[in-house]
Amino acid sequence: MNPIPQAVARTPLHEWHVRHGVVLEIQDGWYLPASAGVNISDGLILTDQSTSAKFHVLGKEAASIAGELAGSTDLRANEVREIESAYICSLAPDRIGVYANSTNATGLHNLLIELCEKRKAELVDMTGAEAAFNLSGHEVEAVLRRLTPLDVSPAGFPPGTCAATIVVGIRVLLLRPRAPSREAVRIYVPWDLAEYLWSTITEVAGNLT
């Protein structure tokens, strides 16, 4: 048998990037856009971060694992804590999300494996199940108001929180980090709906007046 070349993974936006002339480079086994993001409208940048590592921890001990990762106290519902290289979100009483900022999160993964084994929780790698976008710029709220019934004002969706909500008819997780500014929102969407959502955001942002 001939040696099989290593397969290079693709984000669900791979074809969109190719069609729009985005330069792709191979990094950590993925095709990644070389540029930081796509300028979809004045003051709005959409970035494909689907390659970033994503994990869910399931089970009764999920909350305590989150507490152990984030500090001494358990996370409140919809709270987001930022640790060195990832965001930790409380998604449900028996489910937390751990969203890394980078593709290569071996250290974090190993830590989660260790914690899950110790506390008998189920670790699920969601990297290929969910795409991730970063929407940033001063028009973030304006475009989100056209996409979701969630109150996306700082009062309704403050920095440091997440919300499982409906965006243009599909269930997604919105995450608003504390830093760098309130003008950035991360969107986690099922892989198979990612291209639809990306295109819709692009279209709606283009129609902003």
Place this chain on the structure above:
Amino acid sequence: VNDGSLPTGAFVDPTRSFTFQFEGRTIPALAGQSIGAALYAAGQRIFTRSFKYHRPRGLFCVSGDCPNCLMNVDGRTNVRTCVEPARPEQKVTHQNAWPSLEFDCLRLFDTFSRHLPVGFYYKRFHRPRWMWPIFEHTVRHIAGLGRVDIHHAAHDQGAMEYVHADVCVIGGGRAGMTEALRAAEDGGQVVLLERLPQLGGRTLLVAYAGDDELTRKCRSHANIRVCLETTAFGLYEGNLIAAFSGNTLLKIRAGRIVVCTGGRQQPFVLANNDLPGVFPGDGVLRLARLYGVPAGQRAVVLTDSDEGQALALQLQQIGISVAAVVDQRPAAEPGHKTDWPMYLANTVLSATARARLISVLIQDSKSGQSQEIHCDLLCMAGRRQPAVELLLQAGVRFRHEDGCWKIDKEVPGISWGKSPSRQPLSLGERGYDSLPSPPGTGVGGEGEATSKYFVCLCEDVTEKDLHQAVAEGFDEIETLKRYSTANMGPCQGKMCGQNVVEICARLTNRPVGAVGTTTSRPPVVPVELATLAAAHAHHPVRRTPLHHWHEASSAVFMDAGLWKRPESYCGPAEEVRSVRSSLGMIDVSTLGKFEIVGPDAVELLERIYLNRWSDLRPGRARYGAMCNEDGILIDDGVAGRLATDRFYMTATTGNADAIFQWLELWKATWRLDVTLIDRTSAMAAMNLAGPHAREVLAALADFDVSGKSFPYMGFREGRVAGVPCRVLRIGFVGELGYEIHCPNACARPVWEALMDEGKKFAIRPFGVEAQRILRLEKGHILIGQDTDALSNPLEAGLEWMVRFDKAAFIGKEPLLRLQEMGPRSRLVGFTMLDDARVLPEGSQVVDDGRPVGRITSTRYSPTLGKSIGLAWVPRERARVGYRFEIRWNGMDVPATVVPLPFYDPDGIRLKSC
């Protein structure tokens, strides 16, 4: 035309002018003017023809409430031209008149109105019966307002915006601005909706002096978002306000809603009160103050309140001379010396017009003497009625007390504006009873033959119609509304609502409070369907990771729920032949894919599925079906055992979400120690099928795929094309086949590697249509296609699967009862006696001319060279060789029951080693 004595109009920019087209004429306009104002300035007086009698109608409310100015603008029908901004190069045409607005043939209906009484369509045209279709066609053709051109290019697609606020104030008049400022200064985030292009409300009509202090404060306050040209049209539960701005639909959620929608002057009911030149006073002021167009030169003011004197003063200020003020009250003090004649205890009996209004006839209610006054305007300054439609929708209720409607029931979170200068929300009652009814107002009264007393301008409902409807027994306000159609036109009772209530009260000798009001429902103003559709403009599409490969391979796509699936590539027959003779591959990523993990994993499967799972060894897979609590089949699929406490399960594409919720429900109900993981969006899947499948997989897999070590219904984890995969050896299409599940991100390399490797066997991708033919040849059922909401496994040919010796499974009890009774029908295979004929699925199975079943799947089998299918037939007829007929297109086509499966009955190909 504005001769310079008038202000230019609050909304008008006199420095920018342009033209638009109206019925072939070029009409000059100024930026900010409405189409109606520009047409009026150009001398146009008739704007439309009325709904029923085709009487000439001209500008009236100038606020977008009444139907008197509806026209077609650039292909959009029923546009309210009195408020629609004029734009360069617009094309405006009339509607509801033929051949022209000035001469409309259907005015004939006015002449013969005696034969078109209220509810005439319930009484006429039913005899002779055979004529009804002709009448119906004619009435449908004539009725309605405007014509929708279905071939007209779609207008701009609507947009949608969700808005959240602590307080939403509806109405940007003084009361609204005061409320908004108060809330904003308390720290709340406020949204202020105003349907006009400027804040100010009625103050704009009194004396426009530009932005005042209150307006400036509102506009500059950081906590107030001012939404101009935004109309709220519905108020729903949970403090949800629906509004639109242009073609953008707004859904506004607010902690508190303040309704400050002001009031309207109720029109008087008098003879010919619909003629062009008859206006509510506010209409005249709007035309002048907002758009800079005088409505006439010489006006008579009719009033029953102090509004009349105030209006006369305003008219004088805008250069319209006042011929008389006619006050229905027996005594009233003008408060100052007036420059116009005052007629107290008088009323206007009728208006007279030729091309334009020329005079009104007034009558002294004491002496009965009448006189004619020449004028080109009749301004009605009726008592002002608050606009409460939104409050009524919110659940606020009113009671009638001391001649006014007062709040009877409040709703938490909803309040109303309290302008310091006026009494809020007291619906005044005009003194109908204190004045003699004008002649001709009774049924068949004098003057009715030539004059009409309109109550509802939208639907052409006259006072006589209401008399007749009440006489026929429709004496409750809701039935009176439905029978007479008053309040049911475009204005939804804004102009006529109070008049109908008062007339109903008078005719039934009841107090107004006992009559009540009609129900207010959204939308309170007409909304374009395109705007409403903006809420549903987005249609989610699920794409498999191989979607673009299929696209590049010329796949024809079909919808499967939200998914896009290839239906075929080069034709289903060719694809079927490829699978049977060599090799094919189909993308089955849309299957539901779940992991069931935990000590009770096997217990969950035992209870969910009909068959046994505890004896399934790791590395093996099994087909299973599941029922609901009634023993009805709901889904099927394959599950493989990864470890003692871990299973990987598939569900059908259409049921994936429902089955995952089903598992969650029963896990919680039985309190099982199981973790459920939905991997549907994480894993791609592809089915490699055909006699050469093993050779291709062997070249790419890092595990042994020989028949001995990887037998039929085997389940392996290993690398394919270097990618970690789960591989099930199953055969839905009836050939040696492998279902390869891999992470989405690497699906394309795996698929392409398999396609490359398969080239030597002329591999073809196959689509859903070929898959359906292949599975039908094999006799595999599709749940949902071959079963329905009454189908159970004992009748669907899955009785071999049902293990009644299990302690429990969902649907066991009803299936036990059914087993005792015996099945009533069976799902059988059949072939057509005419080999080539494929009848539509769902056709009836008939026996002795009676329907006894139906066919569920039919296809022409390229492998067998004949038409095959599955059908439900009565149990006693479910025997091989039984002949029956299928009714199609009026014919009974013969077919015969044959044994299943049609292809490879011994499973030799499927289980090939």
